[in-house]
Amino acid sequence: MGGFVDTALRFPVVVLTFALVVVIGFWLLVLFGASDVDAVGEVDALGLGGVPATVALSLTIAFAWFGSLVVTVMLEGLDPTLVVVGGIVGLAIAVVVGLLITRLLLIPLRRVLPDAPAASRHDFVGLVCVVRTGRVDRDFGQAEVTAADGSSAIVQVRQAGDDPLPAGRTAVIYDYDTDGEFFWIAPVDLDSTRE
Template structure:
């Protein structure tokens, strides 16, 4: 255990040990919900790095560099080399750890991109512009529900509201034309397929 602590607190591993503490702290904050895992992506331009998401890539880079530097430091400690030669070899270990961890991170991120494609999740905004079937006896400015089929074929029951006094009752067809984020409901208007086809 003493050998491990000496290597972790010595050069060059100490550089990565400090960074690893920051990475672990960041992911603990993500688990607690204090920050988003992609909070740095927009600011730092993840696409320009060629590594994928900034937080994930930097975490992989720091963790792999720390492990490589620690392994190199332990091996050098056991070799018995001392003096200026040891300092020079520590710099070599630092450069090797940085280079190999960079390549390893690129490979891991490429594999993660294949396994976890970055596709936007479904959104309620996807329903805007679709027709729906009213599932309540009436729809007014305070009450109403409708069933809507998404483009992928799945269905959902959503809250709907309407302006005016047009007749929208059970089984009638409506058009979802806007979504109110604050109230979490859709604005709906009566929809006539025949009139729409003529227009």
């Protein structure tokens, strides 16, 4: 066991040994409920998207660490200059191979992991809309609202005031009525809010 620890603390593997210790520590925290797997979000670069960043980075670090361990063993007993040069090249190759293996493993893993939470009508609450029907009152009306992702939708709306809102009027959605399946809106003057 001592030989393994000595090897893990030699160049070039030592560079990734500390990263691997952080990864193991993180997963222990997840195991004991002190952290969340999705604590960092997602990494969309290098083809690692579709899974939590912690999973993608953990796999990459683990595979790169193993590859650099192999490089360290292969460089054992060589001239120190060759160890440094070979270690730098071997470390770079180990990281690239780690990324490639992780990308291959993520293909089936993406199918197993759940997608992001489904969109909800409650996501529109707090957004600005534009009245699209001739009027909006307590019993009738539609408005166009633009979601955070840029898509727009025509939704059923009502307003509690006595004066109907005309077409083209800007309003803010402040509640969703699940029984009636419509949104409650209130008129808003965007020009006065910018001053």
